[in-house]
Structures are given as C-alpha cells and as structure tokens.
Amino acid sequence: MEKELLQEDSQIIVIILIAIMVLLLMAVSLVLFFFFSRKKIIAAELEKANLEISYQKDLLHSTIEVQEEERKRIAQDLHDAISSKLNVVSLSTNFLIDGNLQDDEKDRTLQHILAVTTKTLESSRRLAHNLLPPILENFGLQAAIEELCDEFICSQKLQIDHNIVYTNLLSKSNELHIFRIIQELLNNSVRHGNATKVTLQMNEENEQVFIKYSDNGTGFDVKSVNKNKGIGLKNIESRVDILDGELSYDSKIGKGATFNISTNTPKQ
C-alpha cells in the first residue's frame, strides 16, 4: 500500500487526501467559530435585555417614589393649610356658641373666622390648582406655561424670559407631561439652583416640539448626576421617555444649567 502511494500517479491521491483533511479542519474550525460567536452574541443579548429590565425597574421605582413624595406633599399641605385652619374656625365657633362674650369680642372672633376661611379657601384653591391647573384644560398648554411663568415671576422673584410658540401639536396627556417637565425644571432652578434668571424657549418644527431651558443657578456636575439622579431629574426623564422624545442637559458648577428637550410623538 505504501509503495503504491509513493508511485507517481498515486501522488495525486495523496494531495487530494491532504486537501480533504485541510478542508475538514477548516470546516470544523468554522463550525466551532460559529458556536463560540453564537454563545457570545446570545450572552450579549441577554445582558442587553437584563439592562433594559433593570432600567424599567428603576423607572418604576422612581415613579412610585415620585408618587409617594407627591402624596406626602399633598398630605402636608392639607394638614398645614386646611386642617389646622379649619380647627381654628371650629374652636372660634365653639367660643361663639358657648356665649359669655362681649359684643366687640364676638365681632373680632367673627372677623377672625372670616379671615381664616378666606385664607383656607385660597389655600384649597391653590392646592387643587397645583394638582391640575385648570388653565391647561381650558386654555391649552401655551397659556398654562405662560401662567406658570407669571406665577414664578410674582412669587419667587425669578426673572423668566420666555418665548413660547405652540399650536395643539400634542395630545392632552402629552401636553400635561410637557407642563410637568417645565414645572419641575422651574422648581429645580429655584429650589436647588438658587437661580435668579431663567430663559425658556419652546417652538415647533416638522411636527416636533423643541424646548430649550437655561438658568443662571449654581449648576451641577453632570457626571455625578448621571450616576445618581435625583427624583426630579428622574421624573423629567421618565416623562420625556413617555413622550418618546429626547433629553439632553449640560451644566457646570457655578455656571447654571441648560436642558434641551424634543418630542417625537405627533398628535394622536
């Protein structure tokens, strides 16, 4: 057999055998390569899915957190602004019923009751207004934002330079998200940034809404905020997420903050 293989004509068979072996080797390594890449790709996809899930969980947690925070605030407001004052009214009324009061004392008590009820009424109106501004329902987003800005200008001594162009591009629920985002931004500027001047621009282009917001507050470190976001920013982020929009922000400590938001959702 070996002799035969060494014959000149048999050389060709040897070459064919070698070629087959080389091909086989390459084919087997290709199959192995396929299996290893597949393993890697599936692991990467799994990781991606896990990341997505953890992000969703995070979002859910922050939503619940925001909700709890809101409830706490409402409870506090109800307690401070309404319950305690109604208590005063109830006490004063008791005094009146029990009698033994001079006329001028009665008069003063009644005046006091009237003042407290008026204040309580005003507080409850403000509370309801904060929960859902009626102007948004009745006059639309542009009017609501303008009113919001005016409120901040009056009460917080904040200078707001606003330029809002908007024509019913978004659905009602999305309008509310935009409103809440701007409300949150203004709150953050005042509460955390101690800002005195804010510029707010909102305009439309190609069925998209663009919002540009900047303040002159203390600013924040973008890197550390990215790692550990506060509830306010998380809230803004999840709302932008619902709008299927994009959010970008930039800030430096001591140099204010800039937020850019664009929506993607046409009117439903």
Added chain:
Amino acid sequence: MPLFYHIIFLIGIFFLILNTVIYSRALYRNKALVFFTVFLICSLIIQLTMRYIGAVLHESNLYMNNVFLIIQFILLSMFYYHLLNKKMVLGLMLIVLVFLCYQYLSDLGLIMVYNPIGITLTQSILIVYTMFYFYKSLNTERPKFLLINIGVFLYLICSTLIFASGNLIFNVNIPQETYLLLMKLNAIFYIIFQILIFIEWRKNYYKKIHRS
C-alpha cells in the same frame, strides 16, 4: 480491504434507512422538513439502486451519480429556500439547472462519468446556503436543523473534492485500492453526516412524537 469498505458502507446505509423512517414519521411538521425527508428517501433509493447495478448486475452505475447530483441539488435548494426564506435560492436553482441541462446535452458522454464542474458548482452553492443559515441562526436561541446544517456543511465540503476527483478511477495508472481509500473516506463522512441527522431528530422530534 473491500470488506472494510462494505462494512462502513452498510453502516452508512443503516443510518440512512433509520433516518428515512424516523423523519417520515415527523414529515407533516414543517415544509423544510418535507423536502429534507424527500431528500433522504431519494438518497436511499439511489444508493440502493447504485449498489444493485454495481454489485449484482456488474454494470457501471456512474450515471446514477449524475442523477443524484441533480436531485440532491434540487431538494436541498428547496430545503434551504424554506430555511432562508430568500427567493434568490429559487432563481439560482433554475439558473444552475439550465446550465446542467446545457452541459449534459452538449456532451452526452458526460452522463457516464463523474461531472466535476457540476459537482463543484452545485455543492459549492449548497455550502454557501449552509453558511447563510449559520449566519441566520447566530442570534437565535434554539435554531432548528442546526445539526443537519452542520452535517450538510461538513459532508459537502469533504465530498466535493472526493467526487470531483472521481474521474481518476478511469486513470489506469492509479491502483483501485488507492482510489478506494477516497471512497472509504467518503463513506466515513457519510456516516458522520447521517449520525448528525439522527441526533437532530433525537433532540427535536423524539419527545414530541412520543408525547403525542
């Protein structure tokens, strides 16, 4: 030496019969599977006929090889057409079939010998399809027919060269035994191919059939 060849040939045939029977029972499950099962049945019929013509009638059975070449190409092309879902597969199949017809008609003597160009062309195209299927199943968690695909890939790569060099058998200077070495190698690859097909069935269809 021929005894050893007979034994591995019989083992190959045994697995082929086994696979044909078990795949026929799972036939209705999938369109791609139908073509693969028909391929197995045709392989079995042609192998047995070749054996009968060669060993019993002692005539040349090489023309069966050309028949098998075409049937294999058509059925496996259809198999991969259903796996890859690409119209291109059908188009390429028609072009190659037209080419093969032209080739055989222009040289009728080609039917009685191995057809190296036809073998290389058809099997290379099938190998490309297996590569496409590998690529397609890269990010699928449980791809169907993966083992069959590996089997087809390995067997076609190795056997292309063996069959393409088949006409060496007519070279009188090469001893029959030496050439038989290639045939033995082919038979061994064929057993591996059939075993992979069997494992595929065992993994995917055995439980389903026995549950229902």
